[in-house]
Amino acid sequence: MSRNNVGAPSTMEIVHRNLGRRYRAERRFRLIGLLAIVSSLLFLALLFLSIVTKGASAFRQSFLLLDIHFSEEAMNVDNLAAGDYNGMVKEALRKMFPEVKSRSDKKLLFGLASPGAAFRLQQMVVADTSIIGSTRSVWLPADDDLDMLLKGHVDRLVPETERRLKDVQLAWIDDLTEQGRLRLKFNTTFFTAGDSREPELAGILGATMGSFYTLVVTLFLSFPIGVAAAIYLEEFASRNRWTDIIEVNINNLAAVPSIVFGLLGLAVFLNFFGLPRSAPVVGGLVLTLMTLPTIIIASRVSLQSVPPSIREAALGVGASKMQTVFHHVLPLALPGMLTGTIIGMARALGESAPLLMIGMVAFIVDVPKGFLEPATVLPVQIYLWADSPERAFVERTSAAIIVLLGFLIVMNAAAVFMRNRFERRW
Amino acid sequence: MIVPLLLVCILVCSQLAYWLGARRASRKAGAGGLSSLHSRPQYYGMLTALWCGLPALLVVLVWFFFAEAFLTSTVMEKIAPSLNLATPEEISLAENDLKNMVAGHGIMAAANPFLQQAAEDYLRLKAIGEKALFVVLLCLMTATSFFLWRRISPEMRARNHVELIIRAFLILCSTLAVFTTLGIVLSVLFESIRFFQLVPITDFLFGLKWSPQMAIRADQVGSSGSFGAVPVFAGTMLISFIAMLVAAPVGLMSAIYLAEYAGKKFRAVAKPLLEILAGVPTVVYGFFAALTVAPAIRSMGTGLGLSVSSESALAAGLVMGVMIIPFVLSISDDVINAVPQALRDGSYGLGATRSETIRLVVIPAALPGIVGGMLLAVSRAIGETMIVVMAAGLSANLTANPLQAVTTVTVQIVTLLVGDQEFDSPKTLAAFALGLLLFVVTLALNIVALYVVRKYREQYE
Incomplete structure (x- = not known):
C-alpha cells in the first residue's frame, strides 16, 4: 500500500460492506416480481371462486308440490290453451291453506307459485288430455323469492318491511317445508328456456342459440377470407406500397376498440343496407370484421413456418405457384390456421360491445330459429341479467357466466390440443 | 328466408357443372389421351363450375343486401300520397310500422288500412321477387356454364384461367382490411360531420357540461342537450x-x-x-x-x-x-x-x-x-x-x-x-x-x- 491515505477503506472493503444491502435489495426485487404474479393469480382465483359460489345454486331450483284438480269447467275443450290454469293453481293453494281469507293475504299466498306454473299445467294438458277431470300431485316451479329463501339468500331477521317475503308467507313456507311439499330440484328450465322477466322462468337456450348462429356466420365468413388474405400476403404479394398499406391496416384493425366495429355495423349494415336489427347475420358480419385480423395474423405465422424447401420441391417437379400453395403449403399450414381460428372464435364468443350497437340487446323470449330472427348472445344475456334488480338474477347471471366460460375453456383446450397434436416443428 | 336455399342450389348446380366440364374435356382429349389437353380435366371442370356459380352468387348477394330496401321504397312510394307524410320522421315511422307488420310483430287491429295494404303488397312483391330470382338464377347458371362448356377445347388454358380467378379472390380478401378501415372512417366521419353541423366542434371539444338529453317539447325543463x-x-x-x-x-x-x-x-x-x-x-x-x-x-x-x-x-x-x-x-x-x-x-x-x-x-x-x-x-x-x-x-x-x-x-x-x-x-x-x-x-x-x-x-x- 503505497497510498498516503492509509485510513481510507479499500475498494474490496466498500464492496463487502455494501454486499449485504445489495443482496437484500436483490431478494426484495425478486420477491416483488413473485408477488406481482401471485397477486394476478390470486385475482384470477378470486374471480372464478366468486362466480362459482354465486352461480352454483342456480342449477337447482325450488319446486312446489300442489294437488291440482284438472276440472272440466276450467277447461276449454276446443282451445286447450285458453283454460283457466291460473285458477287451478290458486284453487290448489287455497285448499291447502283454507284459513286465508283476506284479499291481500290471498295475493301473497298465490304469489308463492311462479307465474310459469299455469303454463306448465297447460303443457301437461296439451300433452295428455286424459288427465282432465282427475286430481294429480304436480311439482310446479315456485316463485323466485321463495327460491332465494330456500337457498339461504334471504335473511329472516331483517325487519318485515325490508323483506320481499312477508311473515305470513314465511309461516306458510315453513308449513310447506314440513309437509315435504317444497324441494330443490335440478333446474332444467335454465337450459331449455329463453329469456324471461321472471328469474325462475329464465333460461339461456335462446342466448346460446343466438351465439351459435352468430358464430356460424362468423366462422363461415372469417375463416375462408382470413386464410385467403394470409395466403395472398404471404405467398403471392410483392413488397410494394399497396401491400404495406394492407399490412399496416391489418395490424391497426387488430387494435381498434371493438365498439367501433359496432358503430360500423350500425351505420353500414343496418342503416345503409337495411339489414334487420338484432339478427345473428349482422352480428356475424360485424364479428367477422373484428376477428379477421386475428385469423390473418395467425395464418400468416403458420404459413411462414412451412419451410421453403417444400415450395421449392413442388415448383421443381413442375407445379404451378397456385398448385404449390394449395396442394403442398396450405395442408401443412392448416393446423396452425385452425388453431388461430378457434382462438379468434373464442374471442368472438365472448364479445358483446359491438353487438350492443346493432340491437342484439333486445329482450327476446323466443328461442331464435334462424339467421334473420331477432336474437341475443350469451355475453349480452349476461349483461342484461346483471342489470336486473331481482336477487335471483344474480345467481343466474353467474350460472350463465359459468356456462360461457365452459364453452371458452372447451374451445381453448381444443386449440391447445390441435397445436400439440398436429402442428409440426420443422 | 330464401337465401340459404339459393346457396345450396348454386352449390349443387356448380357441382353438376364441374362434372359436365370435366367430362367434356376428357372426351375432347380424344385419341391423344389426357396429355393432349392444356390442363388436367379437373381444371376444365373447375372453370365451368366457377362460371356457373360466381355470377349467380353475385346476384344472390345483391338481392340479400338490397331487396328489402328496394321493396320498402317501392311500396312506400305507392302509399305515400294517401298517408300525407310530410316530414322525414313521419316517413321513417311509417316505414318502421310497415317493417313490423311485414315481420308479423305488429298485430294492430286498428292499423292504418293503407299500411295494411302496403304490407300485403310488400309480401306479395317479395314472393314474386323470390320466385323470379330463382328462375333468373337457374337461367343465368345454365347460360354461363353452357357458354363455357361449348368453348372447352384441348387448347383452352383452363388452369391459368382458374388460377387467375383464385388469385383475384385472394387479392379481394386481402383488401378487405383496407375496406373495413375505410368503412369505419367513412361511417363515423359522415355522422360526425352531421353532428358538427348541429353542434359547433369547439363546444364539443372544450365544453365542460355533458348532458345529451334533448328537449322533445319546446317548453321542457332540464333537458338542455x-x-x-x-x-x-x-x-x-x-x-x-x-x-x-x-x-x-x-x-x-x-x-x-x-x-x-x-x-x-x-x-x-x-x-x-x-x-x-x-x-x-x-x-x-x-x-x-x-x-x-x-x-x-x-x-x-x-x-x-x-x-x-x-x-x-x-x-x-x-x-x-x-x-x-x-x-x-x-x-x-x-x-x-x-x-x-x-x-x-x-x-x-x-x-x-x-x-x-x-x-x-x-x-x-x-x-x-x-x-x-x-x-x-x-x-x-x-x-x-x-x-x-x-x-x-x-x-x-x-x-x-x-x-x-x-x-x-x-x-x-x-x-x-x-x-x-x-x-x-x-x-x-x-x-x-x-x-x-x-x-x-x-x-x-x-x-x-x-x-x-x-x-x-x-x-x-
Missing part, C-alpha cells in the same frame, strides 16, 4: 390511469420475474395461467367489478369514513387494470427477451447483481419497447367497453376523485345508441362523434406504439 365532452374525456382518462396504475407495475414485474428469474417449470405453469386473464370475456369482468369489487370498495370506504359512490371509478379502473395485465405482460416479456444476452453478461462480469442488471441494463435497453407496449395497453384501456358500462356510472362528473362516479367515451356511446334512436337527433349523432374521437385516438396510439416497438426491434437485429 349540451355536448361538452371534456367531462367524458376526463372520466376516460381517470379510469385508464387507474387501470394503468395497476397493470403497468404488476405486468412489468411479472414479465421481469418470468423472463429473468423463473425456472422453466414455473414459467410453463404461470404463463398460461396468467393468459387465462386475457381470455375471460370482458362482460365477466364487468359483472365482477359491479357486483363484487365495487361493493367491497364501498364498504371499505365507509369503514374509513369516506363517501364512496357505488359506481366508483376506482372499481372499474382496478378491474380493467387486471384485465390488461396479461397484455402488458406478454409485450414486456417479448421485449425483455429480445435484449441481447451479451448486455447482461457484461453487467454480471462487472459484478452487478441480477436485480441491478435488470434495473440498470435490461430495462433501459428495453425501454422503448416497454413504452410502446404501455401505449398499446392504454389504447386498450380507452377502448374497453363492457367493464365501464357495467361498473362505471353515467353521470358526467368532472372530477379527479377516484371514489366518485365518472363516465367514459365508450359508456356514452353505448347509452346513446342502445334502444330506439332517431337518426337526425344530435343525441344519436354525438355517439358517432365520440366514436370518431375514440377511433382517432386509439389509432394514433397504436401507430406510435407499433412504430416505437419496430424501431426498438431493429436496434438489436
Whole structure:
C-alpha cells in the first residue's frame, strides 16, 4: 500500500460492506416480481371462486308440490290453451291453506307459485288430455323469492318491511317445508328456456342459440377470407406500397376498440343496407370484421413456418405457384390456421360491445330459429341479467357466466390440443 | 328466408357443372389421351363450375343486401300520397310500422288500412321477387356454364384461367382490411360531420357540461342537450390511469420475474395461467367489478369514513387494470427477451447483481419497447367497453376523485345508441362523434406504439 491515505477503506472493503444491502435489495426485487404474479393469480382465483359460489345454486331450483284438480269447467275443450290454469293453481293453494281469507293475504299466498306454473299445467294438458277431470300431485316451479329463501339468500331477521317475503308467507313456507311439499330440484328450465322477466322462468337456450348462429356466420365468413388474405400476403404479394398499406391496416384493425366495429355495423349494415336489427347475420358480419385480423395474423405465422424447401420441391417437379400453395403449403399450414381460428372464435364468443350497437340487446323470449330472427348472445344475456334488480338474477347471471366460460375453456383446450397434436416443428 | 336455399342450389348446380366440364374435356382429349389437353380435366371442370356459380352468387348477394330496401321504397312510394307524410320522421315511422307488420310483430287491429295494404303488397312483391330470382338464377347458371362448356377445347388454358380467378379472390380478401378501415372512417366521419353541423366542434371539444338529453317539447325543463365532452374525456382518462396504475407495475414485474428469474417449470405453469386473464370475456369482468369489487370498495370506504359512490371509478379502473395485465405482460416479456444476452453478461462480469442488471441494463435497453407496449395497453384501456358500462356510472362528473362516479367515451356511446334512436337527433349523432374521437385516438396510439416497438426491434437485429 503505497497510498498516503492509509485510513481510507479499500475498494474490496466498500464492496463487502455494501454486499449485504445489495443482496437484500436483490431478494426484495425478486420477491416483488413473485408477488406481482401471485397477486394476478390470486385475482384470477378470486374471480372464478366468486362466480362459482354465486352461480352454483342456480342449477337447482325450488319446486312446489300442489294437488291440482284438472276440472272440466276450467277447461276449454276446443282451445286447450285458453283454460283457466291460473285458477287451478290458486284453487290448489287455497285448499291447502283454507284459513286465508283476506284479499291481500290471498295475493301473497298465490304469489308463492311462479307465474310459469299455469303454463306448465297447460303443457301437461296439451300433452295428455286424459288427465282432465282427475286430481294429480304436480311439482310446479315456485316463485323466485321463495327460491332465494330456500337457498339461504334471504335473511329472516331483517325487519318485515325490508323483506320481499312477508311473515305470513314465511309461516306458510315453513308449513310447506314440513309437509315435504317444497324441494330443490335440478333446474332444467335454465337450459331449455329463453329469456324471461321472471328469474325462475329464465333460461339461456335462446342466448346460446343466438351465439351459435352468430358464430356460424362468423366462422363461415372469417375463416375462408382470413386464410385467403394470409395466403395472398404471404405467398403471392410483392413488397410494394399497396401491400404495406394492407399490412399496416391489418395490424391497426387488430387494435381498434371493438365498439367501433359496432358503430360500423350500425351505420353500414343496418342503416345503409337495411339489414334487420338484432339478427345473428349482422352480428356475424360485424364479428367477422373484428376477428379477421386475428385469423390473418395467425395464418400468416403458420404459413411462414412451412419451410421453403417444400415450395421449392413442388415448383421443381413442375407445379404451378397456385398448385404449390394449395396442394403442398396450405395442408401443412392448416393446423396452425385452425388453431388461430378457434382462438379468434373464442374471442368472438365472448364479445358483446359491438353487438350492443346493432340491437342484439333486445329482450327476446323466443328461442331464435334462424339467421334473420331477432336474437341475443350469451355475453349480452349476461349483461342484461346483471342489470336486473331481482336477487335471483344474480345467481343466474353467474350460472350463465359459468356456462360461457365452459364453452371458452372447451374451445381453448381444443386449440391447445390441435397445436400439440398436429402442428409440426420443422 | 330464401337465401340459404339459393346457396345450396348454386352449390349443387356448380357441382353438376364441374362434372359436365370435366367430362367434356376428357372426351375432347380424344385419341391423344389426357396429355393432349392444356390442363388436367379437373381444371376444365373447375372453370365451368366457377362460371356457373360466381355470377349467380353475385346476384344472390345483391338481392340479400338490397331487396328489402328496394321493396320498402317501392311500396312506400305507392302509399305515400294517401298517408300525407310530410316530414322525414313521419316517413321513417311509417316505414318502421310497415317493417313490423311485414315481420308479423305488429298485430294492430286498428292499423292504418293503407299500411295494411302496403304490407300485403310488400309480401306479395317479395314472393314474386323470390320466385323470379330463382328462375333468373337457374337461367343465368345454365347460360354461363353452357357458354363455357361449348368453348372447352384441348387448347383452352383452363388452369391459368382458374388460377387467375383464385388469385383475384385472394387479392379481394386481402383488401378487405383496407375496406373495413375505410368503412369505419367513412361511417363515423359522415355522422360526425352531421353532428358538427348541429353542434359547433369547439363546444364539443372544450365544453365542460355533458348532458345529451334533448328537449322533445319546446317548453321542457332540464333537458338542455349540451355536448361538452371534456367531462367524458376526463372520466376516460381517470379510469385508464387507474387501470394503468395497476397493470403497468404488476405486468412489468411479472414479465421481469418470468423472463429473468423463473425456472422453466414455473414459467410453463404461470404463463398460461396468467393468459387465462386475457381470455375471460370482458362482460365477466364487468359483472365482477359491479357486483363484487365495487361493493367491497364501498364498504371499505365507509369503514374509513369516506363517501364512496357505488359506481366508483376506482372499481372499474382496478378491474380493467387486471384485465390488461396479461397484455402488458406478454409485450414486456417479448421485449425483455429480445435484449441481447451479451448486455447482461457484461453487467454480471462487472459484478452487478441480477436485480441491478435488470434495473440498470435490461430495462433501459428495453425501454422503448416497454413504452410502446404501455401505449398499446392504454389504447386498450380507452377502448374497453363492457367493464365501464357495467361498473362505471353515467353521470358526467368532472372530477379527479377516484371514489366518485365518472363516465367514459365508450359508456356514452353505448347509452346513446342502445334502444330506439332517431337518426337526425344530435343525441344519436354525438355517439358517432365520440366514436370518431375514440377511433382517432386509439389509432394514433397504436401507430406510435407499433412504430416505437419496430424501431426498438431493429436496434438489436
